[in-house]
Amino acid sequence: MYERLQFLPDGFIFEGLTPLNLKHMVFSGQAFRWEQKDKDSYVTVVKDRVIQGKQENDKLLVRLSALKDPLKDLAFVSNFFDLNTDYKNIEESLSQDPKLRQAVLYSSGNRIFKQDPWECIISYIISQNNSITNITRVIKRICKRYGPSLSYDGQKYYMFPRPEILADLKEIDLKECKAGYRCKYIIESSRKIADKEVDLEKIKEMQTSQAREELKKLPGVGDKVADCILLFAFQKYDSFPVDVWIKRAVEKLYFGGQKQKITTIQEFAAEKFKHMAGFVNQYLFLWARHNL
């Protein structure tokens, strides 16, 4: 929801975007391919395009490579940054819960990118039992080694490699990207996706629970990884991935600091937050990582 739009030769300026916090979005651990370019400017690669974003108060400046026609580019950008969703309403609504208010306030403007499903799946397979800095490094190595290169602003960037490419790798080669024991998951999951044994187009049309079971057919994808993929790539906002930070946050806010089983947290969130669970999750995650 923005108030005004300017067309640039290679991008757009969106004005009147509140709430928006690009820095939160970029470094909140939802996507792993953003880099800081200069002081307030960040760059990433989405499919075959380089995207540069910069925030000035309620303005979002976006430049991109591989220009098509302006309306298609506009649709692509506003979809990726989720600019047509009313986050003001979401944040106000969630803040009605006094236990959530501090987390929402702290994380305000942390919109959820709409990521490419294929890249998201492999990224979150890598994420298991791993740290955000290390996940970022591993993905970068994979793209640099196996992805087609792009040129933007005099610099080289890399696309995420296609499923067929990763599917044909030997484990011993992929190991050089330091994904460790997850390498065999990456290769086998890539093969299932390349062969359409797991069909990403069909998953888009499924209800959350069915989509979740379908994703879990991929090796290296369990409950938590599936929930991340559903939330970040399939817009299933009723999913609520529970990692150690979310667990801590929910235990502290809603269980008086008492340890709970993961299944208890999942059931609690589904019951309490319903179709808003995914948004709650994002606010809680960022808040917890910085404050707990």
Added chain:
DNA sequence: TGCCAGGCCTTCC
């Protein structure tokens, strides 16, 4: 050194 990180898989009961 040991423990943790956006967990999953296998084994065993």
Added chain:
DNA sequence: GGAAGGCATGGC
């Protein structure tokens, strides 16, 4: 159906 261990890598 659930508990326990193992697991690559890197930071603290």
